Amino acid sequence: MRALAAVFLFVLALVAFEGGCPVVPAYAAAPVTDTTPADEPTASRPGAPKLTVADYPTYRGLNSRLTVWVAAQLHLFFAAFVLGVPIFVLVIEFIGWRNGDSRYDRMAHEFIKISMGAFSLTATSGGILVFALVVLYPGLFAYLTRVFGPIMMLYALLFLAETACLYAYYYGWDSMQGRRKPGHMLIGLALNVVGTVLMGLANSWATFMMAPSGVDAQGAFAGDVWAAVAGPLWTPLNLHRFLANIAYGGAIVGAYAAYKFIAAGTPEEKVHYDWMGHTANGIAIVALLPLPFAGYWMTKEIYAYSQQMGITLMGGVFAWLFIIQAVLIGTIFLAANFYLWCGMTRFDGANRTAHLVKYIAGVLVICFLVWFTPHTLVMTARELAAIGGAYHPVLGPLGVMSAKNTAVNIMILATFLTYQLFRRAMIRSVEPWMARATRFQVAVYVAAVANIVWLGIYGYYVPANVRIGLSVPQVMTTLIAIVVCVAIDEVIAARSERIGTVHWGRMPVRAQYALFTLAVAFTWLMGLMGYIRSSIRQHWHVYTVMRDASADAFTPTIGQAAAVVSACTLLFFALILFVFWLSGFGRDRGARTALAGAGATP
Amino acid sequence: MRAAIRNRVEGLIRNRPSWKIFETLLYALGMGAIFYLVDVLSMRWQGLALH
Numbered sequence: 001m002r003a004l005a006a007v008f009l010f011v012l013a014l015v016a017f018e019g020g021c022p023v024v025p026a027y028a029a030a031p032v033t034d035t036t037p038a039d040e041p042t043a044s045r046p047g048a049p050k051l052t053v054a055d056y057p058t059y060r061g062l063n064s065r066l067t068v069w070v071a072a073q074l075h076l077f078f079a080a081f082v083l084g085v086p087i088f089v090l091v092i093e094f095i096g097w098r099n100g101d102s103r104y105d106r107m108a109h110e111f112i113k114i115s116m117g118a119f120s121l122t123a124t125s126g127g128i129l130v131f132a133l134v135v136l137y138p139g140l141f142a143y144l145t146r147v148f149g150p151i152m153m154l155y156a157l158l159f160l161a162e163t164a165c166l167y168a169y170y171y172g173w174d175s176m177q178g179r180r181k182p183g184h185m186l187i188g189l190a191l192n193v194v195g196t197v198l199m200g201l202a203n204s205w206a207t208f209m210m211a212p213s214g215v216d217a218q219g220a221f222a223g224d225v226w227a228a229v230a231g232p233l234w235t236p237l238n239l240h241r242f243l244a245n246i247a248y249g250g251a252i253v254g255a256y257a258a259y260k261f262i263a264a265g266t267p268e269e270k271v272h273y274d275w276m277g278h279t280a281n282g283i284a285i286v287a288l289l290p291l292p293f294a295g296y297w298m299t300k301e302i303y304a305y306s307q308q309m310g311i312t313l314m315g316g317v318f319a320w321l322f323i324i325q326a327v328l329i330g331t332i333f334l335a336a337n338f339y340l341w342c343g344m345t346r347f348d349g350a351n352r353t354a355h356l357v358k359y360i361a362g363v364l365v366i367c368f369l370v371w372f373t374p375h376t377l378v379m380t381a382r383e384l385a386a387i388g389g390a391y392h393p394v395l396g397p398l399g400v401m402s403a404k405n406t407a408v409n410i411m412i413l414a415t416f417l418t419y420q421l422f423r424r425a426m427i428r429s430v431e432p433w434m435a436r437a438t439r440f441q442v443a444v445y446v447a448a449v450a451n452i453v454w455l456g457i458y459g460y461y462v463p464a465n466v467r468i469g470l471s472v473p474q475v476m477t478t479l480i481a482i483v484v485c486v487a488i489d490e491v492i493a494a495r496s497e498r499i500g501t502v503h504w505g506r507m508p509v510r511a512q513y514a515l516f517t518l519a520v521a522f523t524w525l526m527g528l529m530g531y532i533r534s535s536i537r538q539h540w541h542v543y544t545v546m547r548d549a550s551a552d553a554f555t556p557t558i559g560q561a562a563a564v565v566s567a568c569t570l571l572f573f574a575l576i577l578f579v580f581w582l583s584g585f586g587r588d589r590g591a592r593t594a595l596a597g598a599g600a601t602p
Numbered sequence: 603m604r605a606a607i608r609n610r611v612e613g614l615i616r617n618r619p620s621w622k623i624f625e626t627l628l629y630a631l632g633m634g635a636i637f638y639l640v641d642v643l644s645m646r647w648q649g650l651a652l653h
Contacts, residue, residue: 013615127619439622443629451637471648480640 048219048546051139056550064136065552066564071129072419073527073568074575079202080241080526081576083195084249085115086169088233088283090188107276109173110583111253116170117579127201128377137550140541147214147221148205155201158170158194165191176424196242202238204229210537211305212545232305236298245389248522256580258512270505277507278343279517284518285336285419286338289482292329293475300468302536309543313536316361317568320331320558321532326372326404326448328525333411335517336366337418342511347425348500356421363414367407375399405471406456409478410449416482417445423489427496441485448481523572527565534559 049055056064089108096104134143135572145152170188176184208214215221221228259279260295264270312318340358344350375394377387384390398404420441429435452474459467471508539553549552554562645652 447633473644
């Protein structure tokens with residue numbers, strides 16, 4: 001529990017730090033590309049190449065875009081996983097070391113073992129992606145190399161360092177115990193620092209293609225590679241991916257724990273994997289809660305960079321994919337909450353708070369429905385006439401962002417309340433001030449929800465720029481409520497009695513399917529949102545600078561995009577199941593004996 | 603004697619559910635004021651006015 005609280009506070013601190021940066025977009029001080037592409041390159045420096053269909057080689061009838069799409073998507077799934085897992089592994093290892101509890105250490109080791117299995121697949125899919133780009137999109141790759149050449153070399157070196165750190169971290173686990181543990185954790189820290197820098201460098205290529213900087217209107221590179229890296233979307237994407245990687249890593253190892261829980265042959269194994277699943281779910285939730293805010297920031301920066309791009313994103317054909325996004329995120333919230341509700345059966349004191357679960361479920365379902373209510377419905381002329389317009393007379397107002405922001409903030413608060421009830425199920429207040437502090441927490445929730453709803457309704461009566469701006473106080477309200485409640489909970493928990501024992505392993509199998517649902521929904525969501533982020537460039541390789549002249553320079557239909565994303569998700573799970581199987585393949589009898597001797601988990 | 607009576611009266615008041623609700627609403631009002639301040643400041647931070 002303390003581990004989760006520590007991770008949560010760390011994430012919040014990160015968000016607060018990032019949020020504290022000036023809102024002024026980075027590109028305000030950087031060379032800004034003209035949104036109208038000029039025809040002539042500058043005389044001194046070559047501009048971006050102007051390609052024709054003939055410049056795109058084909059290979060054995062392969063669809064070039066599809067090949068690159070699938071390779072990039074798989075690489076991103078694996079990369080997100082192997083970058084996210086070491087972050088929380090290090091935190092868990094640190095907690096185990098501080099508490100002198102070897103069970104944390106063993107769990108962290110098992111998490112990193114799964115990551116090891118996925119690491120080679122990350123490298124393989126990355127290699128396939130690079131080769132596919134070189135072979136199928138040589139013009140684009142040559143241009144990107146011209147701009148990012150030094151960064152690509154640095155990336156290769158850092159990848160080597162990442163590999164060295166990961167191998168040293170994993171293989172040194174058993175030998176670097178006791179006095180050598182701090183050294184081992186330093187290797188883990190280095191692994192995370194290198195991994196995060198790697199992610200940042202790779203992100204810069206994607207953000208450069210969306211919002212180029214460091215080049216002029218013709219795409220001529222000015223020579224300052226840092227200006228090309230630190231584009232207007234770079235920092236928001238870094239933050240968004242950093243948080244998403246942790247959440248995704250948590251969701252995938254949660255699926256691993258669920259898989260092992262169902263397959264467990266002994267009660268000890270059930271206890272261990274139940275605890276592991278619980279921890280993984282907690283990690284996923286903790287990183288998920290601030291994720292929508294990072295997404296808002298990213299979207300805001302997209303709008304600030306190019307309003308046209310923003311409207312394509314939220315108001316054009318992609319708007320329908322945001323309805324699918326809402327369904328998937330709603331699924332994630334419901335699955336995560338359901339798992340926590342099922343998890344309350346592990347505690348003897350859970351019956352005191354169990355009656356509140358149905359109200360939380362009701363709030364979540366109502367907010368979920370509001371979130372995925374579309375603004376404009378797809379209707380026939382007859383349906384339009386019957387309804388009296390393009391918007392539903394009652395549900396129409398729920399289709400706009402004011403309602404959706406309100407819904408998602410309340411969903412986050414409801415999820416946090418579930419988490420809080422889960423913690424409270426284990427403890428009993430022993431002093432009168434604790435009851436008063438709990439009443440204060442109730443008041444915080446009441447005031448926060450009232451403020452969020454008020455801002456949501458107020459948004460209907462103000463101009464668009466003010467309405468968009470209102471999302472910030474809504475987010476701040478949610479974050480303040482969570483921080484205040486976490487702080488009070490920590491104080492109460494430190495001075496309370498624990499009720500009974502925690503019956504780890506006393507968990508229904510259906511709760512494990514919630515963990516599978518979480519992993520699948522996360523993967524699907526990442527594929528979908530990655531597609532949207534990339535596709536808002538439309539017919540540009542590098543937005544407004546380098547045009548895509550290939551035969552595939554069109555926006556796929558929603559159905560086609562959904563099919564490709566779904567196929568990528570299936571492919572990823574086929575591969576990750578192999579990794580799961582592989583990670584248990586070498587498990588010896590000694591490990592089982594150690595598990596049997598470990599007793600109940602915390 | 604006086605202290606005992608006062609304790610008794612305070613105990614009666616404080617242990618009544620209505621007092622607990624009143625206390626909670628009082629806290630909520632205070633937090634509401636803080637959140638309103640947050641609304642104003644975060645809008646000003648963006649160069650916008652709440653009203």
